[in-house]
Amino acid sequence: MRPIAGSECRKAAAPLVLRDVRVEVRQDGGAPLRVLDVPALHIPSGARIALTGPSGAGKTTLLHLLAGIGRPSHGMIRWGNLDLAGLTESARDRWRRQEIGLVFQDFHLIPELSILDNILLPLTFGAAGRTREFAQRAIALSERMGLPNPHRRAAVLSRGEQQRVAMARALLQDPAILLADEPTASLDAATGETLGTLLLDAARERGATLVVVTHDPHLISRLDTVHRIESGHLLETRP
């Protein structure tokens, strides 16, 4: 697999550290309900982690906390020296845009846009905007993901192709952290396997931290560490 231009200049990923993190939701005037309780979690830089557990256990909530999408009700989340829980919403937006690559179960492409425009879309959120370097990188990424024609509309793509576009979109800004929420659950086994490989290879090549919420036993077996969540509690870790 050929490397993608521009990836050398990025700084290395920092470790993610969670301490006394709790997420509570208040339901219609009732007592607060604790949906997540993580006394301590250390994810070293470059680690490849699977988060498993039954539905509704709090896996996605934890993933969103790591992405800075939500804020914990209590506790501390640090990325290197950066205190995520202490950042304002817009600062977390910016941090997420630059440092995080997100892959969803349902791909979430914009069907009206082309493959290329979907990959480049996150650039239009900030001040930087689209540049020729990024456009070239997007084309290179789509080729590497096995998408030869980047001008096709996303609406006409197969599910596997859509997830390839979503992965190229996640990798565009060469993020230090890759977060994936059930990336293979909507795909058939063979496609899931291929995309799992692409995701793992991209993370390994960049030295990025990879956290994958998944039930896919094959994908779990290919990750270094497995964390299990049940009823909001981080139960066991299996190296």
Place this chain on the structure above:
Amino acid sequence: MNPFPMVRADLKALRWLAFAIPLLIAVAVAMGVGIGAQERMLRQSSARAADDFDLVIGAAGSQTQLVLTTVYLDLEALPLTDGALLNTLSKDPRVAAVAPIAFGDVVRGFPVVGTTPAFAGRWGRVAATEGRLFEKEGEALIGADVSLKIGETFAPSHATGGATHAFQADAEEETRHRHEGVTYTVVGRLPRLGTPWDRAILVPVESVWETHGLGNGHAQDDAELGPPFDAKTVPGVPAIVVKPKRVADAYALRSSYRQGGTMAVFPAEVLVSLYKTVGDVRDVLVASSWISNGLIFVAVLLLLLTLTGLRRRRYAVLRALGAPAVYILTVVWLEAAILLATGCGLGLIFGWGAAALVSRAIEAETGLRLAFSAGLTDVLFVVGLIGLGSLLALIPAVLTYRLPVSDALRS
């Protein structure tokens, strides 16, 4: 931040709605614009048509009908006023010029109007574009829209109506009433005045009198055309146009001839009261168009709100990918504002287009040309609507601002 790729994608996702919404708004806005523009054009053009008719004197009766008949050639039988008044007026020191206006005949549906050469040339304001003004009895000067040729001769038929329908040369209705032994020869054509007078055939008033067996108004057969009319009894005329010397003279003349069986009116004055009625109708129509604008705006807004609700997840994904809340706000606002502004802009064009079409119909019916004028008020009205629309567009935009990203992603 560049919201436009996303705005384009969202508008594309609307499919035919992206066309239907602006069209819907355009139709509503066009009503208000069209009504306003139409009324303004009608007012300007009808006022211009009355330009050469400073003061009109006729026998006591309906002031409105006197003005409609003389200025707009809406030919109704008017009571005649004494022709000797023409002589009195032409000697009056307050009068700069005076001319009779006499109807009674028609040629191929075009009214034959008897007057003086001076008024035929609009007191010297216009000259014939082809040929010349009439100089002696039996000569005719035609308006720009009369379908006769220079040098053609014709026999008039006795009638009053028919100002709007050009009959065939041998139409039964005209041949039955034709004056035998009376012929006119066309000697000139007037430039387009943009008034119903473009359909008139102007002849010496002396000829009109003579056609109807009233003599020519002069003591001698070969007298020069126009006042003074020195016959023993000057035949009556339906209307007299007076050009006063000064404004004060105009008012003095009007009060002098408001008694003793005559009436004197400023056409402009009658028009003002007509405009008031037209203006009241316009106000009602414009008010109802405002209501329809309001309803359409509310309907479109509700549609956009529903749409934004359906796109919660789509926008939550953008937020998860790092889009700041203000980006989503801008996208949603721009979309709504673009749809509303496009609709308003189209509405302005539709409204003007509709007014131009109606004007053409009015011109075909009356000969009154309604000059199109793109009024600043129309533009301001639409700019105001766009401003209002942009403010309303903030409502769905602000509602997405506090989108709970994590929940929306999982919904």
